[in-house]
Amino acid sequence: MKAAPFHFHQPATLAELAGLLTSLSNARILAGGQSLVAMLNLRLVTPDHLVDINKIADLATLRQTGGTIEIGAMVRQHTLLHAPLIAQHLPVLVEALGHVGHMQTRSRGTIGGSCCHLDPSAELPAMCALLDAAFTVNGARGRRIVPASDWFAGLMQAALAEDEFLESISITPWSGKHGYGFAEYARRHGDYAIVGAGALLEADGEGTIKRAALVLFGCDTAPQRLPQAEAALVGTRAANIDFAGLAAAARAQEMMSDAQVTAAYRARLAGIMMHRAVKAAQGRLNKERP
Amino acid sequence: MSARYFGASVARSEDARLLIGQGRYVDDIDMPGMLHVAFVRSPMAHARLKAVDLAPARAMPGVVAAYTMEDFAGLAEGPMPPMAPHPLIKQPLTCHPLARHELCYVGEAIAMVVAQDRALAETAALAVMVDLEELPAVADARAALQPDAAPVHLGRDSNLLASLHTQFGDIDAAFEAADHRLTETFATHRGGCHAMECRGVVASYDQREDHLSIYTSSQAPFMVRRQLANYLSRDEQTIRVAAPDVGGGFGPKANVYPEEFALALGALKLGRPLKWIEDRQEHFVATNQQRDQFWTLEVAFTASGRILGLKGHGIHDSGAYAPYGVILPANALVCFPGPYAMQAIDIRLDVALTNLVPTSPVRGASRPNVAFILERIVDKVARHLGHSREAVRAASFVRAAQMPYFTGGVARDGSRVSYDSGDYQVALDMVLEKIGAADFTTRQRDALKRGKLLGLGLAACVEDTGIGPFEGASLRVTPRGKLVIATGAAAQGQGHATMLAQIAADVLSIDMADITVEAGDTGRFPLGLSTVGSRIAVTAGNSVHVAAQKLRSKALHFASLKLEVGADDLELSEGAVQVKGVPGLKIPLADIARALAGTTGVPLPGGMEPDLAATAYFESSGVTFAYGSNACEVEIDTETGDTRVTRYVVVHDCGRMINPMIVDGQIRGGVIHGIGNALFERMLHDEQGQPLTTTYGEYLLPMACEMPNIEIHHIETPSPRNPLGVKGAGEAGTIPAAPCVISAIENALEFQLGKAAPFITHHPVSPLDVVEWLDGGQG
Structure with missing residues (x-):
């Protein structure tokens, strides 16, 4: 139960990340690692390159822009569970987060990781589907927005090309009394x-x-x-x-x-x-x- | 003896070190030049091993060596020696350290790869080319005994390993005398041990000393040395086997394993230290499990609910080999008739080979399985007669006045089984009172208002503990006045070091802080057996007690000579021998130890033997029987079938308790283990013998969120069979827990379905079972 050999990359900026994904083949992105690291150790996945995006600060922002909540792909589940912004506008997400793993795994696990891994039984992708979230995808070829209805491309398969990454998830809250x-x-x-x-x-x-x-x-x-x-x-x-x-x-x-x-x-x-x-x-x- | 420590909940002396990460487990051991091992394992449940090509692995980066069994020709050959030969096993059935020509379960080791680190070893192991011819596999013990079953091993004409039998009394007379008879069929299932620490081995060979050293995460290091010495044709003193800190054993670590032998062979061959740490996936296919027993039993009972006799047969899943002989099935038969006085029993148990991981005891061995059957039968008798469950137990229990009670059965050592002491009825009455059985129906009605079905469960048990013949102990006072206790009994987290020190501290009036315990290391004590069967408090505990008495006498004798005072006028106090009533007149034990350590040319006083030390091998005058009654409440969601244990009460008697806190910890952990067996843990295989549950996402262990608060009450009836009056407690929680929980589920279903409620005959019970019962009302 040790991972097969891989090359490790740790980009610090979105541009660096985009560049790496363009130049590398058979690469996997490492977010919170709560599923991927176990899969690596079980050798269920054997990437040649592991691209750790934990150092990219721009991916970890949580903010409200106009009427929309924008959650960076690397925002931790623990952060979301305790964010007043989420509690106020997306209370169903808070309720779902209480069922996501355990405190220890939520402290590392990210919303983006969960939404790219796409376990069929996972709570967060389901809540994104429920809330009609918009997935902002980025890469060397530029940004594009994928609606939740198109995000689920197959079993554990997100609508991402090899040279793309999930940057953020945007959700427009329902009315205050929903x-x-x-x-x-x-x-x-x-x-x-x-x-x-x-x-x-x-x-x-x-x-x-x-x-x-x-x-x-x-x-x-x-x-x-x-x-x-x-x-x-x-x-x-x-x-x-x-x-x-x-x-x-x-x-x-x-x-x-x-x-x-x-x-x-x-x-x-x-x-x-x-x-x-x-x-x-x-x-x-x-x-x-x- | 004025007890200061015995009976007190002394904080465990092990814990400070373990809790801050200062433990020393096998994986913490590092040696210069040490290499790491990964095993190539069978991907098929049954196959002919036609060829193994190690060349691609040997060419991989970081690989130092790769071996099959053939590479060890000249060092050793043949299958591993059986640990527990039994006359009923005509042909011992153990595997080779590395398989030769045939693979008989998924996970059987084929080859080993030795590399600079484990990751490289695993990568190289994947490169080993194995040529297999798949053979038909048997994945069910019942199917294994069908006439047309495929052979589990080529060349064996039957999958029946042995057929065991127990009987006493006149079974026909008992059944004729009975007012009622019922026949029921049971399927009991237990998974693996799932200790927090998987197994692990470090082996090294010192060529100049011709000495082989093995560290292994084992419950039985002395057994490992014995078998390894036999296998390698070496003298035992050229091998040291030590169990360092071990993170849980629960039975399966009391075996001698192929990996221990393979690492030893590899270290001898290569001359470099080797380490192998079992990973969690390997644990599911390479560490012994327990799995299935299937039973059909007929019970005879009177109209008043007294059980007279039991007859029938069972099938036990042995797995692909029988490394531990027939210990597990033999244990099952010894468990009848449980806490009940019966006139006669006649029960046969067939041991079936399957192409699955070998089985050996898991916490409680077969006792939980048989407790499940007996308690279910008692509940069934109650339902049949319309009596309460407690009334049938009361009518059938062995009574306090009958102690010592000869059941009629014969123990594994051939002696007559006799229960030593206790009052089973008192335990039952107490547990009913503590759980509040009298007003349970009120709670049941209230729960229904919340849409929940509440059930009350009940189970009694008796457990043979402290089996002999011995675990010895040596006590020695150092020249600085500290006490060192050495014993062969290995510990896996139970708190032996605390418990043994408590016993010695009282006899010798030494502070606990001045006592160290060395255990489970063949280099530190000459003999040892195995930490199994709730036996260490009785065996090693009493050996420490007896040795401490001897050491005390020796210290008193020395002081009596030196001070010219009669030994009767002396006492031990605060690490010194003291003249009673004369505070200034004393000799510290340190001074006696130094004097008895000798000085060249100076005779020892009074011709005394050197060394302030003593050794004892206490031999129990019979097995001690712990017992108890448990009660619990479960709450069922009638929509989903979700079943939660909401309350759990234990009443237990393990004789005098050395450390009640440690006893409670043992019982609490044991109950959780039993709840796992009742509701969660199932080791699944497909029809080809492929394991389907090999991660903790698939194999459900009970976790903290699902566990109730466990309330524990003790009765202390001293055992008359040892000086300390103690009985074992390590498995007590597990044995009655599954039947207790299942009894509660059935009780809840009866509340909803009345007579249409099923009689539950298997465990674990899943929510799918529960909704099926709620929908159909059929078992």
Whole structure:
């Protein structure tokens, strides 16, 4: 369980990083290392070059620009979990972060690392899908913005070219009184979820839902938004949400199976977690947050 | 003896060093010129090994050598010697240090690569070319015994390694006399040991001294030396085997392993020190596990709930080899009839070979498996009769007045099993009171309002501890008045050094701070066996006690001669022999030690033997039986099937406690181990014998967040079988924990489903099982 030999690079600037990625082949970017280092040691990945981006200060910024929260790819999960800016505007992210690994791993793990590694059961990519995050990709060929709907290119495969890197993630918060909910089931606290769900709701003063977003994760190779169920929610009274219908919609999604968890049990959990997430969002709708 | 330390929760003398990173584990050992080893292991569960080409590995950067077994011709040959030969095993079945012609499980070592560092060794190991012909594999112990099963080893006509049998009483009469009979089938599963420190070996050979030195993360360094000496045809004094600090053993480290032999052979061949540290992935395929036992048993009982007899059979998964003989299955049969007085039993256990990692005891050995079966049967009898679970136990327990109680069974050494002391009913009553069984139904109804099902679990156990024949100890006072205790018994974190020092400190009136303990090193003590079976407090503890008494007598005798005072008028106090009532009149032990160390030409007083030292090999006059009752509460999420243990109460009797804090630590860790067996740990393989759970993402160990607060209460019934009155405690937590948790799950399901609730016959139980039961109401 020792990594295969590789060349180690530690760029200090975005330009240096872009240059390295252009000139090197079979390179991997090292962010917080909470997944990659284990994969290196298991020799599941054997890059010729490891490019450590921990020294690039520009990647670790967290700021609000206009109506958008911009999270640098190297912002630590621990930082996000305790950032007042996130708590105020993206409370569902805070709730999800409490389920991401353990304090020790969150202190190193980054949002960008998680969103590039793309474990199907990971909370943060699912929340990015839920929040319609925009991924800012950079490289020698220049910047481009990838919407969350295009980010998930395949199993553990982000929409990044070999010479590109994820620079930041931009999220436009929902209105101040939106309802949010997060639920997941893992056998042990801190494990990757077997199945999880997230929900966001916005309603007018009369309690009619004006906007909804729903996501499932852990079920398929990438987080699943439920556009039909979202559309069905819009226009209904928040008090009259058809939870049974939502759970059925969640259960009807594509489900994986493995040696320990059947597709049928995943489907069962999908219904339960979706119900719980939407229920929590319903309860928080139009409430003042502390 | 006025106890100052014995019975007190003295802080562990090991901890300061270990907690600040000053421990010395195998991987902390460095030697000039040391090289690192990686093993090439079988990727298949069963294959013919046709050829191994080491040339590509030998050409890799940093590689110094690469070996297969053939390279050691002249040093040693053949399979490793069996550790525990048994008359029922007609043909010993152990592996070679490096495989020769056939591979029988995924992980079996084929070749070793020696390089400047471990990473280079691993890279080179990947370059070794291995030509294999895949053979049919057997991955299930039940399938192994089917007539058409593929052979686990080529050339063996059966996968049945041995068939063990235990019986006493007239089984037919017991079943005829019974009002009721029931037959049940059980599947018990336990994974591996998963000690924090994986195994590791450092081997070096000093050619001028012709001396081989082995550091190994072992529970049994003396056994390693014995077997290695046999294998290498060397005298034992030319080999030193030492277990330095060891980060947990839990049973599997009480084996002698191929890697220990391979490193020794490599060091002899190459003449340079070699280090191998087992990594976590190797641990899943190269360290012995426990895995499966399948049982079908019929129970006979009266209308009042008294259990009269048990008969039936089981199948035990031995894995691909039997390095530890049939210890594990034999242990299972010794565990019947548990804490229950029965008229007769008649049980057979077939030991099946499979193409999986060999098995040997994991904490509790087979005791947790048999406790699971017995406690499940008792619960079943209760349900069948409509009696409470505690009533059936009360009707069937061995009673205090029957002590010493001869069960009718025969121990592994051929002696009659006899429980020495205790009151099982008192422990059961106490645990029911402590958990608040009387108002449990109120809590159960309240929980339902929160959408949770609450269940109350119960389990009793009895455990043979302190098996002989010995672990000895030597005590010696240095010329500076310090006491050195040496013992063969190796420690793996239990706090032996503290516990043994407590015993000696009281007898000799020496401060704990002036005592050091040297353990588990063949260079420091002549004989030792193995730290297994909750035996060290009884064996080594009493040896220290007896040796301390001898040393005390010697010190008193010396002082009596010197001071011309009768020994009866002397006492030991603060590191000196003191004339009672005359504070100024004393001789420090340091002075006696110096005098008895001798001076050239000066005779020793009164013809005394030199050296202020004493050695004892206490031999227990019989096994000591610890016992207890556990109760717990589980909370089930009826939607997800998620099951949490929310409360856990232990009542336990291990005789007199030397250090209650250490006992509590042992029990608490043991309970967690048992909860892991009940709810989390499953070592999965596919039908070809490929392991499916080889990381901690897949193999679930219980973690802190999932563990309840564990409340522990003690009863102290001194064992009459040793001077200290102690019994073992190392496995006590594990043995009843799985049946206790499963009993609680079933109790919760009964609350929801009534008579349709399943009778749970396997562990671990997963949330998938629970939702299936909740949906279908069938077991």
